[in-house]
Amino acid sequence: MSASGPSDDLLVKVEDLHAYYGKSHVLHGVSLTVGRGEVVALIGRNGVGKSTTLKGIMGLVMARQGRVLFEDKPIAGMPAHRLARLGIAYVPEDRRIFRLLTVLENLRTGLDRSGMTTTRRQALLDKVFGYFPRLAERRDQAGGTLSGGEQQMLAIARAMMLEPKIILLDEPTEGLMPRMVSQIKEIIDALHREGVAILLVEQNVPLTLECSQRVYFMEKGEVRHHARASELSVNDPVIHQYLGV
Amino acid sequence: MALNGVDFEIQPGEVRAIIGPNGAGKSTFFNCLTGVRHPSSGRIVFDGVDITGLPPDRISQRGIARSYQITNILPNVTALENVRIAAQSRRHAWNMLRHHGAFRDLLDEAAAALQAVGLLNKAEELASNLSHGEQRNLEIGIALATKPKLLCLDEPTAGMSAAETRDTMELVQRIAKNLTILIVEHDMPLVMELAHRITVFHYGEVIADGTPEDIQRNPRVQEVYLKT
Amino acid sequence: MEIPWEFIAVQTVNGIVTGMILALVASGLTLIFGIMDVVNFAHGELFMLGAYIGVVVMSFTGNFWLALATAALVMALIGAALQIVALRPLIGRDPLTTILATFGISLVLQNYALYQFGPITRKIAEPITGQFSLFYLEYPWYRLAMAALSGAIMGGFWLFLKYGKYGIWIRATTQDRVMAQAMGIPVPWVHTGVFAIGAAMAAASGVLFGPLSGVDSQMGLAWILKAFIVVVVGGMGSFGGSIVAAIFISLLEAYATIWVTPSQAVIVSFVVLILTLLFRPSGLFGSAPR
Numbered sequence: 001m002s003a004s005g006p007s008d009d010l011l012v013k014v015e016d017l018h019a020y021y022g023k024s025h026v027l028h029g030v031s032l033t034v035g036r037g038e039v040v041a042l043i044g045r046n047g048v049g050k051s052t053t054l055k056g057i058m059g060l061v062m063a064r065q066g067r068v069l070f071e072d073k074p075i076a077g078m079p080a081h082r083l084a085r086l087g088i089a090y091v092p093e094d095r096r097i098f099r100l101l102t103v104l105e106n107l108r109t110g111l112d113r114s115g116m117t118t119t120r121r122q123a124l125l126d127k128v129f130g131y132f133p134r135l136a137e138r139r140d141q142a143g144g145t146l147s148g149g150e151q152q153m154l155a156i157a158r159a160m161m162l163e164p165k166i167i168l169l170d171e172p173t174e175g176l177m178p179r180m181v182s183q184i185k186e187i188i189d190a191l192h193r194e195g196v197a198i199l200l201v202e203q204n205v206p207l208t209l210e211c212s213q214r215v216y217f218m219e220k221g222e223v224r225h226h227a228r229a230s231e232l233s234v235n236d237p238v239i240h241q242y243l244g245v
Numbered sequence: 246m247a248l249n250g251v252d253f254e255i256q257p258g259e260v261r262a263i264i265g266p267n268g269a270g271k272s273t274f275f276n277c278l279t280g281v282r283h284p285s286s287g288r289i290v291f292d293g294v295d296i297t298g299l300p301p302d303r304i305s306q307r308g309i310a311r312s313y314q315i316t317n318i319l320p321n322v323t324a325l326e327n328v329r330i331a332a333q334s335r336r337h338a339w340n341m342l343r344h345h346g347a348f349r350d351l352l353d354e355a356a357a358a359l360q361a362v363g364l365l366n367k368a369e370e371l372a373s374n375l376s377h378g379e380q381r382n383l384e385i386g387i388a389l390a391t392k393p394k395l396l397c398l399d400e401p402t403a404g405m406s407a408a409e410t411r412d413t414m415e416l417v418q419r420i421a422k423n424l425t426i427l428i429v430e431h432d433m434p435l436v437m438e439l440a441h442r443i444t445v446f447h448y449g450e451v452i453a454d455g456t457p458e459d460i461q462r463n464p465r466v467q468e469v470y471l472k473t
Numbered sequence: 474m475e476i477p478w479e480f481i482a483v484q485t486v487n488g489i490v491t492g493m494i495l496a497l498v499a500s501g502l503t504l505i506f507g508i509m510d511v512v513n514f515a516h517g518e519l520f521m522l523g524a525y526i527g528v529v530v531m532s533f534t535g536n537f538w539l540a541l542a543t544a545a546l547v548m549a550l551i552g553a554a555l556q557i558v559a560l561r562p563l564i565g566r567d568p569l570t571t572i573l574a575t576f577g578i579s580l581v582l583q584n585y586a587l588y589q590f591g592p593i594t595r596k597i598a599e600p601i602t603g604q605f606s607l608f609y610l611e612y613p614w615y616r617l618a619m620a621a622l623s624g625a626i627m628g629g630f631w632l633f634l635k636y637g638k639y640g641i642w643i644r645a646t647t648q649d650r651v652m653a654q655a656m657g658i659p660v661p662w663v664h665t666g667v668f669a670i671g672a673a674m675a676a677a678s679g680v681l682f683g684p685l686s687g688v689d690s691q692m693g694l695a696w697i698l699k700a701f702i703v704v705v706v707g708g709m710g711s712f713g714g715s716i717v718a719a720i721f722i723s724l725l726e727a728y729a730t731i732w733v734t735p736s737q738a739v740i741v742s743f744v745v746l747i748l749t750l751l752f753r754p755s756g757l758f759g760s761a762p763r
Contacts, residue, residue, distance in 0.1 A: 081653075090655040096652045100648055
């Protein structure tokens with residue numbers, strides 16, 4: 001089933017994506033789009049293939065069938081480091097910051113790119129530390145010593161170092177306290193204001209409805225439904241059907 | 246803490262589903278039941294016998310069988326062989342001299358287990374050649390061949406299409422007639438249709454326990470799932 | 474029994490000197506394993522070929538330092554080529570295939586060296602001659618210089634790892650290959666680079682060690698075994714661990730010669746290996762398996 005947002009200025013287009021973990025057929029033909037600067041959510045229960053869809057776009061999982069287009073160019077099969085250079089950043093579900101590198105070194109993995117002058121690098125660093133003052137305080141601390149919420153901040157900050165056009169954000173609020181959840185919401189809003197597109201996988205319904213423009217609902221490896229966030233409320237039967245019990 | 250003060254009871258012949266968000270402790274619970282992990286405190290009593298802390302092979306001998314989230318079959322032997330090896334664990338274990346084909350009773354039991362999971366026509370097929378859905382069902386067949394009293398199924402429909410899921414659900418309904426079944430799943434429609442009772446885990450604790458209708462109407466469960 | 478203090482002092486110096494060279498060989502090995510899970514059985518041959526290149530450059534120019542630099546550079550290039558041709562195609566396959574591949578490379582290189590240079594041991598002249606009085610011995614300055622140079626090379630590399638841009642790439646790739654790629658780091662090239670650096674370190678060790686006992690096609694074999702022991706004891710993938718373990722084992726062996734002959738003292742390293750595997754299999758500084 002395919003559904004799309006504004007047909008002009010599409011940043012990412014996924015068409016009939018099938019993906020496997022070994023023999024396990026996890027994605028049975030996922031189709032979705034993300035427009036430039038849009039925040040699009042992908043929601044569904046555990047095990048429906050949301051994370052796998054993000055990994056499929058990032059080339060971290062084998063896609064056997066279907067296409068992924070970035071700015072109208074096919075990217076399926078391209079290695080992840082080339083996609084990062086093209087402007088796709090990935091923030092995985094378990095954060096996966098570099099535990100033995102300091103906060104600053106974690107950021108440098110994305111900061112030290114070709115074409116980055118010293119001034120631009122410092123400006124970007126200052127900007128991101130402005131968003132995450134806690135990280136600035138801990139810039140010389142090893143990533144592994146940060147709390148869960150701080151690691152999530154670092155994972156997002158690290159992605160921002162790539163100055164990406166789209167961030168694939170996998171369950172950023174999982175396991176976080178409510179105070180941190182609202183911080184994440186502010187970051188997503190700020191990124192949206194800057195024109196960064198976000199493909200957000202989430203199970204937190206209120207956050208999703210507040211941050212996104214459109215929502216895709218997944219079940220059993222497929223996109224089953226699609227709606228504008230403005231048309232949905234927390235108690236919508238559709239929400240219950242795909243997320244609830 | 247993975248599990249915090251979990252009290253749990255299951256009656257013979259029940260089909261009980263365990264649900265809960267990620268990290269809720271469902272797998273840890275299974276691991277404790279099947280001897281893969283030892284609880285730090287508390288007891289597990291099965292069929293009147295305290296099995297806390299027993300190693301997995303002893304627990305299997307007592308009648309608890311388990312299928313795994315990541316398929317655990319032997320890929321280089323046939324489907325029948327996979328199941329026969331499981332059946333063999335129950336007796337003739339020390340008889341090393343006779344050819345395995347001579348144990349007719351085991352072959353019959355293995356065939357019966359394959360029949361129960363709908364794979365009898367694939368008996369001579371190498372397990373690695375089976376489709377993913379067939380492999381998952383074979384895993385259930387292997388568990389069945391040990392003639393368990395309690396069958397624990399860990400996300401049996403993970404990675405399956407809607408059609409394969411329906412087949413597996415019918416399979417479980419068929420075998421449920423003679424067994425007690427404990428199933429961890431994320432597929433809600435499946436769980437609602439299959440289970441007599443549902444237990445909901447969250448952050449290592451049981452937050453709800455009841456019939457499918459009870460659970461659907463339980464506001465705390467909705468809260469936990471929708472994070473409202 | 475009277476304690477032979479002077480002997481112990483001399484053996485301490487010897488142990489440290491040998492330990493530093495061993496550390497240089499082993500750190501290349503542990504680096505390669507740490508970043509790409511490749512057990513490089515050809516490492517001893519990279520050491521040996523480096524020494525031969527040193528011999529060749531010495532025979533043309535007589536300049537030891539030029540020989541050292543050339544050997545490191547040439548072996549870095551050869552190492553990179555080997556990794557691209559033989560090891561890259563094996564990524565994602567059973568680890569046994571890379572073990573077999575590097576073992577095959579080691580055989581090829583040994584026999585090539587034998588064919589090219591013949592069976593007679595070659596010599597590399599010491600760049601620094603002369604001795605000083607160390608207790609009851611006339612101790613060669615060169616041995617100290619050799620240890621200092623090894624230390625300098627390892628120290629320089631450590632600084633590069635810690636502060637250099639590519640050093641961060643290497644450390645990130647070692648910790649999480651997938652996320653390093655997701656950050657735009659070209660991981661396949663980092664792997665090639667690290668293999669080249671490991672080869673260069675092995676080659677430098679070969680040239681440094683050359684003046685001590687001569688250069689022949691089999692010289693890699695004795696060192697590779699010790700190097701593997703050091704890597705396991707220090708923790709596979711731990712740069713600092715291999716240095717500590719190398720010096721520790723070399724010192725123990727050196728002290729053991731108070732009571733036994735040097736060829737028997739080798740047993741010490743095996744005892745340490747067995748004890749490590751029994752009680753602390755991840756090594757002194759090793760990290761848990763990924």
